[in-house]
Amino acid sequence: MTDKDEILLHKVKNSDKIAFKTLFFNYHDTLFRFVQYKIQDGDIAEDITQETFLRVWKMRSKLKSNKSFFSLIAKISTNLCYDHFRHNEVRQRHESLIPRNNDSQTNSPEEKVLSTFLENEIQKVVETELPEKCRQVFILSRVEKLSNNEISESLGISVRTVENQIYRAIKILKKKLKNYL
Numbered sequence: 001m002t003d004k005d006e007i008l009l010h011k012v013k014n015s016d017k018i019a020f021k022t023l024f025f026n027y028h029d030t031l032f033r034f035v036q037y038k039i040q041d042g043d044i045a046e047d048i049t050q051e052t053f054l055r056v057w058k059m060r061s062k063l064k065s066n067k068s069f070f071s072l073i074a075k076i077s078t079n080l081c082y083d084h085f086r087h088n089e090v091r092q093r094h095e096s097l098i099p100r101n102n103d104s105q106t107n108s109p110e111e112k113v114l115s116t117f118l119e120n121e122i123q124k125v126v127e128t129e130l131p132e133k134c135r136q137v138f139i140l141s142r143v144e145k146l147s148n149n150e151i152s153e154s155l156g157i158s159v160r161t162v163e164n165q166i167y168r169a170i171k172i173l174k175k176k177l178k179n180y181l
Contacts, residue, residue: 009065012056020060023069024053031073038081048084052077118177125176130169137165 005026011019031052036045052073056063063072126135140151141162148162155162 005069006065009063009067009069012060013063013065015060020057023056027070027073028053030070031077034074035077035081038078039084044084048077048080051080121177122173125173126169129172129176134165134169134172137162138169141166 005023008019008023012023028049032045032049035048035052036042039045039048055076056073126138130138136155137151140146140154141148146154148159148166151157151162152159
């Protein structure tokens with residue numbers, strides 16, 4: 001350790017922010033490379049490097065100015081790397097316990113049959129109960145996934161008319177399918 005570092009550490013111990021900033025700029029890149037070698041991820045390495053300096057600042061009153069500053073920050077960052085790896089290990093161990101949202105787990109055969117039945121009933125109501133313009137707007141909106149503006153332009157009607165037709169279609173569907181909902 002250089003005499004200059006020893007002086008800077010003594011100043012940091014007395015809460016000198018400029019001395020701390022000097023140490024930060026003198027050691028940041030070296031510490032970052034040290035951590036990145038261990039972690040193999042630049043973003044996480046930067047986070048650990050920042051956290052290391054933050055911890056040094058928080059424990060500044062306990063600093064020993066005759067000890068190597070790099071040894072101190074290397075030890076802190078190594079412990080933070082171990083924490084990171086332990087956290088990842090726990091997350092991976094428990095990830096298998098989290099249920100996945102896919103069809104085979106969430107939809108039982110009974111749910112699939114009911115869903116198909118309901119879709120068929122909706123289709124019947126749309127085809128037989130909705131007036132022509134209302135059916136056209138509803139299909140463009142709900143099946144083709146067009147926006148109200150796109151439907152308005154496509155059919156040459158106002159956006160307000162599109163909104164009214166969708167409202168009307170939903171009202172008819174609710175009325176006709178009330179036994180299923």
